[in-house]
Amino acid sequence: xxxxxxxxxxxxxxxxxxxxxxxxxxxxxxxxxxxxxxxxxxxxxxxxxxxxxxxxxxxxxxxxxxxxxxxxxxxxxxxxxxxxxxxxxxxxxxxxxxxxxxxxxxxxxxxxxxxxxxxxxxxxxxxxxxxxxxxxxxxxxxxxxxxxxxxxxxxxxxxxxxxxxxxxxxxxxxxxxxxxxxxxxxxxxxxxxxxxxxxxxxxxxxxxxxxxxxxxxxxxxxxxxxxxxxxxxxxxxxxxxxxxxxxxxxxxxxxxxxxxxxxxxxxxxxxxxxxxxxxxxxxxxxxxxxxxxxxxxxxxxxxxxxxxxxxxxx
Amino acid sequence: xxxxxxxxxxxxxxxxxxxxxxxxxxxxxxxxxxxxxxxxxxxxxxxxxxxxxxxxxxxxxxxxxxxxxxxxxxxxxxxxxxxxxxxxxxxxxxxxxxxxxxxxxxxxxxxxxxxxxxxxxxxxxxxxxxxxxxxxxxxxxxxxxxxxxxxxxxxxxxxxxxxxxxxxxxxxxxxxxxxxxxxxxxxxxxxxxxxxxxxxxxxxxxxxxxxxxxxxxxxxxxxxxxxxxxxxxxxxxxxxxxxxxxxxxxxxxxxxxxxxxxxxxxxxxxxxxxxxxxxxxxxxxxxxxxxxxxxxxxxxxxxxxxxxxxxxxxxxxxxxxxxxxxxxxxxxxxxxxxxxxxxxxxxxxxxxxxxxxxxxxxxxxxxxxxxxxxxxxxxxxxxxxxxxxxxxxxxxxxxxxxxxxxxxxxxxxxxxxxxxxxxxxxxxxxxxxxxxxxxxxxxxxxxxxxxxxxxxxxxxxxxxxxxxxxxxxxxxxxxxxxxxxxxxxxxxxxxxxxxxxxxxxxxxxxxxxxxxx
Ligand SMILES: Nc1ncnc2c1ncn2[C@@H]1O[C@H](COP(=O)(O)OP(=O)(O)OP(=O)(O)O)[C@@H](O)[C@H]1O
Ligand SMILES: [Mg+2]
Numbered sequence: 001x002x003x004x005x006x007x008x009x010x011x012x013x014x015x016x017x018x019x020x021x022x023x024x025x026x027x028x029x030x031x032x033x034x035x036x037x038x039x040x041x042x043x044x045x046x047x048x049x050x051x052x053x054x055x056x057x058x059x060x061x062x063x064x065x066x067x068x069x070x071x072x073x074x075x076x077x078x079x080x081x082x083x084x085x086x087x088x089x090x091x092x093x094x095x096x097x098x099x100x101x102x103x104x105x106x107x108x109x110x111x112x113x114x115x116x117x118x119x120x121x122x123x124x125x126x127x128x129x130x131x132x133x134x135x136x137x138x139x140x141x142x143x144x145x146x147x148x149x150x151x152x153x154x155x156x157x158x159x160x161x162x163x164x165x166x167x168x169x170x171x172x173x174x175x176x177x178x179x180x181x182x183x184x185x186x187x188x189x190x191x192x193x194x195x196x197x198x199x200x201x202x203x204x205x206x207x208x209x210x211x212x213x214x215x216x217x218x219x220x221x222x223x224x225x226x227x228x229x230x231x232x233x234x235x236x237x238x239x240x241x242x243x244x245x246x247x248x249x250x251x252x253x254x255x256x257x258x259x260x261x262x263x264x265x266x267x268x269x270x271x272x273x274x275x276x277x278x279x280x281x282x283x284x285x286x287x288x289x290x291x292x293x294x295x296x297x298x299x300x301x302x303x304x305x306x307x308x309x310x311x312x313x314x
Numbered sequence: 315x316x317x318x319x320x321x322x323x324x325x326x327x328x329x330x331x332x333x334x335x336x337x338x339x340x341x342x343x344x345x346x347x348x349x350x351x352x353x354x355x356x357x358x359x360x361x362x363x364x365x366x367x368x369x370x371x372x373x374x375x376x377x378x379x380x381x382x383x384x385x386x387x388x389x390x391x392x393x394x395x396x397x398x399x400x401x402x403x404x405x406x407x408x409x410x411x412x413x414x415x416x417x418x419x420x421x422x423x424x425x426x427x428x429x430x431x432x433x434x435x436x437x438x439x440x441x442x443x444x445x446x447x448x449x450x451x452x453x454x455x456x457x458x459x460x461x462x463x464x465x466x467x468x469x470x471x472x473x474x475x476x477x478x479x480x481x482x483x484x485x486x487x488x489x490x491x492x493x494x495x496x497x498x499x500x501x502x503x504x505x506x507x508x509x510x511x512x513x514x515x516x517x518x519x520x521x522x523x524x525x526x527x528x529x530x531x532x533x534x535x536x537x538x539x540x541x542x543x544x545x546x547x548x549x550x551x552x553x554x555x556x557x558x559x560x561x562x563x564x565x566x567x568x569x570x571x572x573x574x575x576x577x578x579x580x581x582x583x584x585x586x587x588x589x590x591x592x593x594x595x596x597x598x599x600x601x602x603x604x605x606x607x608x609x610x611x612x613x614x615x616x617x618x619x620x621x622x623x624x625x626x627x628x629x630x631x632x633x634x635x636x637x638x639x640x641x642x643x644x645x646x647x648x649x650x651x652x653x654x655x656x657x658x659x660x661x662x663x664x665x666x667x668x669x670x671x672x673x674x675x676x677x678x679x680x681x682x683x684x685x686x687x688x689x690x691x692x693x694x695x696x697x698x699x700x701x702x703x704x705x706x707x708x709x710x711x712x713x714x715x716x717x718x719x720x721x722x723x724x725x726x727x728x729x730x731x732x733x734x735x736x737x738x739x740x741x742x743x744x745x746x747x748x749x750x751x752x753x754x755x756x757x758x759x760x761x762x763x764x765x766x767x768x769x770x771x772x773x774x775x776x777x778x779x780x781x782x783x784x785x786x787x788x789x790x791x792x793x794x795x796x797x798x799x800x801x802x803x804x805x806x807x808x809x810x811x812x813x814x815x816x817x818x819x820x821x822x823x824x825x826x827x828x829x830x831x
Binding site for chain 1: 336375376394395396399411412413414415416420423424425426434435436
């Protein structure tokens with residue numbers, strides 16, 4: 001029993017990590033007033049690029065770095081279209097996602113051939129757990145929290161850090177001002193463009209890592225559309241958390257728990273009854289997110305200027 | 315006028331300012347304007363005269379297409395409001411530039427210029443103390459921890475002024491600061507302005523209220539259609555009538571004739587019984603309210619802002635749920651019916667929140683004009699819009715209601731505040747309403763427009779319409795109403811059947827809740 005519970009919780013944290021990293025990036029961007037749906041595409045591209053580079057260099061760290069780079073590029077591209085040129089954020093985001101899906105599908109085949117063998121290419125060296133000496137030996141807590149990849153530790157530093165920056169510093173105040181009313185922020189001398197672009201760059205880095213973790217840490221391979229809507233889930237989690245990093249983490253925890261459970265159900269091959277096939281389990285995490293949004297989503301108030309293009313009139 | 319720009323007495327000299335908006339509206343044409351140290355200078359003009367545009371140029375929010383600006387003897391070219399504030403120029407905009415969900419202190423330090431604490435870390439406690447101190451020192455006390463959205467307008471404006479002072483502005487521009495204030499708040503504001511001027515600050519006071527310009531300013535500049543038409547160096551020497559003529563460019567001819575008592579109490583148009591309505595926070599805002607409106611009367615609803623007026627109006631127009639009680643219009647129960655049903659009964663609504671509720675800013679003038687009847691002939695047939703009849707109707711309405719707009723297809727957001735109000739009136743009054751709910755119908759409007767609207771309302775009353783007039787302007791209520799109801803704490807505490815007999819002191823007491831029946 002101990003094994004099962006700890007295993008389930010450790011898996012929860014493992015699944016949570018990429019999702020929460022992406023959601024954190026999205027949260028920062030949304031606080032600046034930009035709704036970046038292309039986080040899905042950024043993750044997918046991150047996963048793809050990380051896989052390819054790791055496949056050819058055998059160095060997962062180069063994989064991570066290149067995923068970060070491609071994430072930043074995509075986020076800045078999104079920024080040029082929506083922040084600089086003030087195009088519709090929803091439309092640009094969705095288009096970029098479709099593009100990412102098509103492009104990764106194409107390049108994967110261009111590189112590995114059109115007829116993918118029954119055993120898809122794998123990466124040998126991957127980002128693995130980095131147990132923290134001492135701490136990882138603590139019963140229960142140890143294996144759950146301190147026997148994870150370095151990015152989980154990074155996440156648990158970034159979440160409180162973001163919280164502090166958002167609410168306790170001038171930078172955070174100004175960032176939130178951009179999200180509430182860019183015109184007012186602009187009038188008061190806050191460079192709205194700068195804040196939005198920096199936020200996007202941060203999201204690019206985090207989203208790239210999040211995608212890379214899927215391909216070169218969790219699955220050892222790249223699959224078509226392997227993010228499977230996790231970018232959108234990240235956006236839902238930002239909303240569910242009321243744009244607050246701590247609450248967002250709680251929501252992500254719930255989602256990741258259900259997803260871990262779902263994987264277990266699948267892996268164990270448990271067919272609970274005839275009307276509970278594993279496909280139903282696959283649906284569970286999304287269902288939980290939806291129900292949570294319906295229950296709590298209505299009372300939440302987001303940044304006022306979210307998704308509204310801002311054009312400076314001079 | 316030789317070397318004004320290098321003179322010590324003139325803190326601002328603007329020469330030959332021209333501004334053309336994208337879309338081709340010439341908002342300012344070759345304007346000269348100057349401001350002396352320590353004076354209060356009124357900038358007067360009708361809606362759309364270009365007052366806001368000129369001041370936004372001075373405050374660095376807009377770039378002029380032509381012209382020179384000198385500040386304290388130095389030629390300047392502002393590229394942003396920050397450049398302007400560095401030269402000591404700050405502006406309180408017509409629409410506040412505060413962030414509602416932030417606190418007073420956060421709003422004041424936002425942008426981080428002029429404060430003591432420049433560091434990255436926010437020590438809110440120290441900042442709040444500093445600001446409370448600062449506010450008291452300037453005679454404008456405020457609670458720095460309060461959230462802006464919880465403050466009444468008067469205090470919001472105070473925060474705006476404090477922010478300018480905190481940023482060390484010594485040239486203050488106030489764009490129509492009084493149009494949202496109660497008489498008491500206006501008095502306080504004037505005192506503060508006079509005190510600041512005597513301390514050497516220079517103030518531009520944008521308004522279209524003649525009395526205010528005459529009473530507070532040291533000099534007056536009058537704009538009309540983007541040009542300076544008069545400079546008055548001694549406001550004491552000019553009569554109000556003369557000034558009105560300068561502003562409008564002609565004698566104001568509207569003279570509404572109110573026929574004697576028209577209404578008869580046998581057939582009410584609208585009856586409200588024991589109404590209970592909640593506000594946004596879920597607290598009872600309207601408690602057991604009873605009110606009857608008769609055909610052929612203007613019923614003035616007097617009251618201090620926030621006593622349930624908003625919720626009452628929203629309940630009548632179907633925008634807010636009624637908890638208890640009922641509303642009967644023309645014999646039909648309309649409680650909790652959808653707005654469309656109520657509109658089709660002939661209820662017109664002139665909302666206070668013009669840009670939020672009155673018009674869709676992105677839509678064109680023509681589209682806004684037919685918004686409530688877009689599904690009726692001749693504007694559409696079998697679900698397809700008939701653009702020809704829409705545009706010809708819009709052209710007529712623009713003509714009739716004097717809406718200044720480049721074309722019927724111009725997005726409404728490019729219209730000046732006064733013209734947006736005219737557009738709303740045109741829409742609400744063009745289709746033979748039986749009941750008109752007029753919420754602050756003339757707030758922010760110039761003399762001519764106000765007269766125009768008053769005449770319209772009286773004409774409708776004379777033709778048998780019932781009008782519920784909600785206004786913070788007591789003079790307006792007394793001028794127009796046949797009867798006056800006083801609302802306090804979500805209840806009607808007094809109804810005066812004869813306006814001429816109203817004792818103002820007693821009325822104020824009812825409004826403030828000191829006296830109840
Ligand atoms: N952003 C804009 N784009 C295009 N035209 C505009 C814009 N802002 C204002 N205008 C036009 O410029 C003219 C002057 O407008 P402005 O706001 O300066 O007038 P105002 O004197 O302040 O009027 P009000 O008393 O109604 O506030 C108006 O005709 C208006 O329609
Ligand atoms: Mg104006």
